[in-house]
Amino acid sequence: MKVKNVVEYCLSQTFYNYFTNGAISIKLERLISITYALLNNEVISASELADKYQVSQRTIYRDIEAIGAAGIPVVSYQGVNGGFGIIEEYKMDKSLLRTVDIQSLITLLHSTATVFKDYRAEETLNRLQTIRQGDPNPSLTLDFGSWRTNNEILHTLRKAIEEQNVIRLEYTNAGNETTDRVIEPVGLHFKYYSWYLHGFCRERKDYRVFKLSRITGIQCLKERIIGNHAQAPRDIWNNFKPSPEMDEAEIVVSGSSITKALDTFYGDDLQFNEDGTLTCNTTFNAKEPEWLLSIVLGFGENAVVNRPEELKRLLREKIVKMLQRYPEV
Incomplete structure (x- = not known):
């Protein structure tokens, strides 16, 4: 795996969590920046990186693990002048991001920032803009917003996910049955031209997918989520298989x-x-x-x-x- 694939790793492994963790744009930017620092320095210590990014050394260790998981051979050096580095064989090409990589990140972040008015994503966008080269006119644009999208519901759900709050929904299912559901929200997804909420339904005692257009009432409760949904199924579309009839x-x-x-x-x-x-x-x-x-x-x-x-x-x-x-x- 090439060095530049840290971008693919960030998108496939952590961009999924963009709607489940409000700090993802910061983490994405930090991962890319740390990789640049490792490429441009022989050895750099965890304390230097922690001071630079204003995070704990434990966070830096987790970031280093994530970069290593992307296939980048990070080496740990012990001793007084120890720290982290990348083996020389991997430093032949120090260009981590090609123009197309940068533009892809800008397109994805811009599409979410326009819907959620996320200042953190906008800050990342501004910094990515400074290192973009070539034609500033993108060949691809995305806009997850729509005149049919209820942005208030989206913002309420996003906030509940970030703050780990339980929500109560008034929901109408495909059988035209309207019920009250208490949900522990896990993530938001855009698919089939619509927004969906993925969450744990306490009534059904299982994970369910709720189409936002069928939510007729929503209340963010003060109750915090107690359960751990880190292992929640990500392939949530298994139940959307074509009918045999x-x-x-x-x-x-x-x-x-x-x-x-x-x-x-x-x-x-x-x-x-x-x-x-x-x-x-x-x-x-x-x-x-x-x-x-x-x-x-x-x-x-x-x-x-x-x-x-x-x-x-x-x-x-x-x-x-x-x-x-x-x-x-």
């Missing part, structure tokens, strides 16, 4: 709904026809077709379901029930 659907969309269909069925098999219509071939859960039915209804008269027959039948039933709600028209 999947079926294929063919929907032809026309007119002003084509753009919406392109957004909705992005990544599916799409084919423009000679008459200007768009044929969308997609898959859906045959046991829970409501999602697809609501989408087709949203297209109004601009969509026709060609198959399967069962989906067409369910769609017709819904339309009939909707018409029955307006008998006076």
Whole structure:
């Protein structure tokens, strides 16, 4: 593993904890800075590093362990003039961060700083900007914010995670059941275009994932988290496996709904026809077709379901029930 892979290590091992530990931007910056110091000095003592970064020597020892875990051969020297260093064979290239590495860090930190208004991430951004070289215009930008995102809930959850507080949620699940949950929050995740809370549910006595858009009430309790969630499962998406009851659907969309269909069925098999219509071939859960039915209804008269027959039948039933709600028209 090359020296520059400390960046990959920081991102894969510690950036995960960005939403579970408010000090991560400081730690990331310190790890990179310590690695620079080790590259540019024959030997540097733990006390020097502790004074430089205003942390304890124990923290420095943990940082050195983290850098070593990234594959960088850190050597410990004993004696009066002892300390830490990197073997000479690893000092051929003292450029720890390439321009693309720096830009990747800037992009990731900027995307989170814009959502959470995190001054610590902004400080790290400013310092990374000073060592960036080349074209200042990024080829990639990320923005985890959205007009659909409730930033107040995000900030409340982030604060509860940082301060290790228990939270109470009013939550509506996929079965349209609204319940009160007492949660020990573990982390925030952005996936599938949405924010999710990962936490330990006291009612279910297990770890669960909660979609923020389904949280209709939230209260940060004064009670502190007692349990240790360091071993909480990180592969939290195992429960989001495709249903074995999947079926294929063919929907032809026309007119002003084509753009919406392109957004909705992005990544599916799409084919423009000679008459200007768009044929969308997609898959859906045959046991829970409501999602697809609501989408087709949203297209109004601009969509026709060609198959399967069962989906067409369910769609017709819904339309009939909707018409029955307006008998006076």
